[in-house]
Amino acid sequence: MSTLAYDGTALMGRQLRRIRNSPGLLILTQTTPITMLLFFGYVFGSAVAMPGEEYRTFLVPGLLAATAAGGIMTGMFQAAQDTHRGVTDRLRTLPVSRAAVPLGQAMADLVVTLVGLVPFLLVGVAVGWRFEGSAPDAVAALGLFLLFRFACTWVGILLGLASRSEEAAGQLGSATIVLPLLSSAYIPTENLAGWLRTVAEWNPISAVTTALRDLSGNAPVPADAAWPMAHPVAGSLAWSAALIAIAAPQAVRRYTRGQG
Template identity: 70%
Template sequence: MSTTTLVPEHNPEPAAGGTLLADGLAMTGRHLQKIRAAPGVLILTQTMPITMLLFFGYVFGSALAVPGQEYRAFLVPGLLAATAANGLMTGMFMAAQDCDRGVMDRFRTLPMSRAAVPLGATASELLTTAVGLVPLTLVGLAAGWRIEGGAAAALGAFGLLLLFRFATSWAGYWLGLLIRNEEAAGQVGSATFVLPLLSSAYIPTDGMPGWLRAVAEWNPISALAAATRDLFGNAAPVADAAWPSAHPVAGTLAWAAVLLAVFVPLTVRRYAGGGRG
């Protein structure tokens, strides 16, 4: 008498289990280990602002004038803001790389929260950025920049920088899930280099043509750069600025809230849909 062994059919949908916090922490650890094993992208993104500080601060510094202050005092907060906005590029690259290598498909078969994978990636971005801001700040201080606004205001500035990095990482992660190709994400990510150039990160907006000034002052990076200058005590007043630049702290908080409100649900839906949603 023969017996038949019943083999359960594979279910592509993961079983319910895990909590968002526990799963998110696990995925954060995975991304941190990945960065530790292959730190090339992290090193590049962290050393580029320092290179630009030395280049702009010493090569172009004598040719660029900012009314009422020394150029490096204007430049360093702008570079910190540009570094925070770089979450768009790194988030995009992380997601596209995992999609291109089939890692995302394996994650979807695991019994964990659908939001855990993007949350872990963006949380790891937040932690690495917190560490990465330290050398840029120290080099800026060595170059002559000073924090004039007090310790509490300075902590508020760093808090805004990390909040903005977290928000842009979600936007970048959604784009990476959309692109799904590592090489294409690298090409698109390199194009994001132009975004800080169309802002007040490196030069004041009051000398720009009218249409370009409007674009720059509504650029979220401009609000963040102005907010960090304000909180660090390096504020350079801008006459008749657009609302985000005239109220930079509130403008930065508003931009971060909009980015998170839009891209957190879009990213989770895109990930859960396997690239179809």
């Protein structure tokens, strides 16, 4: 096993133990998507031009994409907490690969996200959602979901390492809940105003949402949408690769350099 893989796995274990010791935060992050599914599906669903069960079927892939994007907030908060409490400085003195610490955090986040996916999908089935695709489609959908979460977590880690304080990171992280609202996660984009539709359709969350809907057989791909939504799988892969390529090296560099 390479040094990076070994060190990253060890530090992933450290991150998982840390999460286990914060049960309140863990419960909150795991139950929020379920709460939103029930709230949006039964309260806001009556205001959308779809029957209730049809809207909830439409909503589940959108909430999955929004959950993946939530990696920005969790990655930012955890990285900022370690940075401003001196934990990162202590980790930096260890004889481990410089990429191992942020990589371990991103890997641990994937494990926690995957565990939280199970109860969310069970509730989704209970409210009427069904996966209509094939087994390969299911594997592809899961892979896209985890890849986008991994990419967003790296973005969050970079922002957390660059933050001036835990409070600033918390405030900026909370602001990221706006991102799914400017996408196709909760509503179709076809009836949005011209400029707003353009913004929504070029939002990476929209590409991932559309890919998950298409792979699960819940909604067709819009024919007249912007390129990332018209080719959602390719668009999701492109957005995820771009985010990782930009954020991961910068996060490692920032971690190596430290604050200042």
